[in-house]
Amino acid sequence: MASLSSLIADDWQSRYRIFRLTLYLIIIAVTLVFMLRVFFPTLIQRFDFRAPQSSKNTILSPRSPQNTPRFNGKIESGGTLVADTTVVGDFSLINVDAALEKKSAVPETLDFTLRRGYQSFFYPTGEKISYFPYQESVYFIEGTYYALRDDILYPFVSEEAFLSRAPKDHTFTAFNATLFERYPVSETWLGFRVGSLLSNASGVFVVVSEEEVRPIGSAEIFLALGYNFADVIPVSEEELGVYKRGRIFLLGAIHPNGTLLFDQDTDAYYLIDQGTKRPLLPREGYYLDFLTQERHLHPIVVSSLTSEQSVHCTLTPNILSTALSCTTPIASLAPGFGNDFELYISSPQTALDLSTLSVSFETAKNKQNMMTILSQIKQRLLARFGGV
Amino acid sequence: MEFLEKKFVTSLMHWRATGVLHVVYALSTEALLIGYLYFIGLFTIETLLPTFVTVRFSLTKFFFLLLLATFLLSLLGRFLSLSFSWNITRKSPLLWLGILWAIGILTVSLIKFPLPIIPLLIGGFLVVGYLFWQIFFEEEK
Numbered sequence: 001m002a003s004l005s006s007l008i009a010d011d012w013q014s015r016y017r018i019f020r021l022t023l024y025l026i027i028i029a030v031t032l033v034f035m036l037r038v039f040f041p042t043l044i045q046r047f048d049f050r051a052p053q054s055s056k057n058t059i060l061s062p063r064s065p066q067n068t069p070r071f072n073g074k075i076e077s078g079g080t081l082v083a084d085t086t087v088v089g090d091f092s093l094i095n096v097d098a099a100l101e102k103k104s105a106v107p108e109t110l111d112f113t114l115r116r117g118y119q120s121f122f123y124p125t126g127e128k129i130s131y132f133p134y135q136e137s138v139y140f141i142e143g144t145y146y147a148l149r150d151d152i153l154y155p156f157v158s159e160e161a162f163l164s165r166a167p168k169d170h171t172f173t174a175f176n177a178t179l180f181e182r183y184p185v186s187e188t189w190l191g192f193r194v195g196s197l198l199s200n201a202s203g204v205f206v207v208v209s210e211e212e213v214r215p216i217g218s219a220e221i222f223l224a225l226g227y228n229f230a231d232v233i234p235v236s237e238e239e240l241g242v243y244k245r246g247r248i249f250l251l252g253a254i255h256p257n258g259t260l261l262f263d264q265d266t267d268a269y270y271l272i273d274q275g276t277k278r279p280l281l282p283r284e285g286y287y288l289d290f291l292t293q294e295r296h297l298h299p300i301v302v303s304s305l306t307s308e309q310s311v312h313c314t315l316t317p318n319i320l321s322t323a324l325s326c327t328t329p330i331a332s333l334a335p336g337f338g339n340d341f342e343l344y345i346s347s348p349q350t351a352l353d354l355s356t357l358s359v360s361f362e363t364a365k366n367k368q369n370m371m372t373i374l375s376q377i378k379q380r381l382l383a384r385f386g387g388v
Numbered sequence: 389m390e391f392l393e394k395k396f397v398t399s400l401m402h403w404r405a406t407g408v409l410h411v412v413y414a415l416s417t418e419a420l421l422i423g424y425l426y427f428i429g430l431f432t433i434e435t436l437l438p439t440f441v442t443v444r445f446s447l448t449k450f451f452f453l454l455l456l457a458t459f460l461l462s463l464l465g466r467f468l469s470l471s472f473s474w475n476i477t478r479k480s481p482l483l484w485l486g487i488l489w490a491i492g493i494l495t496v497s498l499i500k501f502p503l504p505i506i507p508l509l510i511g512g513f514l515v516v517g518y519l520f521w522q523i524f525f526e527e528e529k
Binding site for chain 1: 407410411413414415417418419422436437438440444445470483499
């Protein structure tokens with residue numbers, strides 16, 4: 001840059017050198033900030049109440065504690081807004097920002113509460129399962145298993161599909177060809193137990209109902225949901241073909257029915273069923289033993305103590321009273337037992353109308369997070385250039 | 389309005405006479421050059437790891453800002469009667485660095501393309517490069 005300094009008059013040379021040094025310091029500072037943002041990103045989750053159906057909304061299902069949708073952003077006096085968002089990582093700080101509609105009253109404060117876990121584990125506890133839930137009569141005829149439902153025989157697509165639901169001795173194994181004369185055979189094939197994980201060349205799928213499987217978006221999402229690769233059943237195209245393929249399973253998806261959870265703090269097992277988590281007791285009804293010992297299923301490990309932990313902060317209005325915000329550390333909401341964050345905003349005294357809600361998660365600046373990012377970079381490089 | 393324009397022009401003339409604008413020009417040129425180097429670096433990372441940069445930082449906006457700054461700086465240079473000639477010859481190390489970088493980027497970009505299409509893409513790339521070279525450097529001669 002000798003040619004540039006030659007442009008400067010002699011009486012400006014010393015000041016030019018200082019300015020140049022300052023410029024370089026600014027560039028170094030910008031570079032450091034950028035690198036910090038790369039290694040320790042701040043993840044901003046958002047909901048726009050003016051566009052509640054937008055695919056850009058990363059805060060999901062705004063609702064009342066009674067599960068009434070609150071997509072319009074209105075919170076009555078004394079009311080609470082509950083919503084969920086999913087972010088993977090170890091975070092140190094959150095910043096909450098609730099922007100108000102122009103005509104909204106401005107509350108003096110809002111209470112904000114956040115807890116972390118799996119959305120399915122936040123379900124209310126349902127009735128315990130003390131019986132073996134698979135009660136159908138099953139017949140093994142000419143190499144195929146059939147379930148008798150409403151006087152119709154439904155064939156299983158494979159032996160493995162039947163065995164995912166019940167042990168082999170569950171069947172009336174005697175060959176009985178007269179059954180075909182007594183009952184018609186359905187053209188609908190039965191697949192695997194709802195909640196099973198299946199895989200073939202096109203990816204990994206989770207069975208969400210008798211008719212539908214959903215592809216899991218990526219290995220990261222699979223792991224973030226707490227699943228174990230050992231539980232994935234390799235299936236043929238024919239076995240997978242009995243299902244219609246639903247939309248992709250992404251971060252923020254809730255475990256489907258049939259998912260087994262294990263609370264490491266209370267040694268309790270739960271089975272997800274119709275929006276509840278139902279306790280499963282060992283030796284009672286045999287179902288837990290079947291899932292864990294015969295099927296060798298790895299339950300998703302949860303922690304009731306961690307899930308009960310929450311952080312609180314009080315949102316206060318900004319100078320223009322257009323939004324309320326607060327910042328609070330969330331290091332106590334440790335990762336490991338779910339990446340779903342359930343947030344509560346309560347307005348104790350004022351009815352208000354929100355336009356947007358955003359929650360920024362600041363990644364903790366520690367060695368582990370940096371190693372995670374470096375490992376992701378390495379994995380992506382290997383995946384891109386054919387190393388894996 | 390006219391008064392403001394006059395005031396602005398008078399100030400510019402004064403800053404030019406005192407040498408302030410020369411300092412601004414020199415510092416801005418250096419910052420712009422570093423900006424372009426950063427852009428090349430970020431573009432290279434983006435090519436190696438698609439979306440790694442763009443999810444955090446808009447390369448399009450950055451490039452637009454660089455172009456805008458280049459335009460403003462060339463206006464300032466004209467006002468100060470300053471110009472730099474491009475001394476890029478076939479022996480210039482800068483040229484060879486650029487060529488090596490372009491080959492690297494091309495290789496990474498084409499790695500998953502079917503073999504018969506690669507020569508076509510490289511041919512097209514070279515023709516476009518040659519035409520730009522003609523426009524920017526050969527026409528000046």
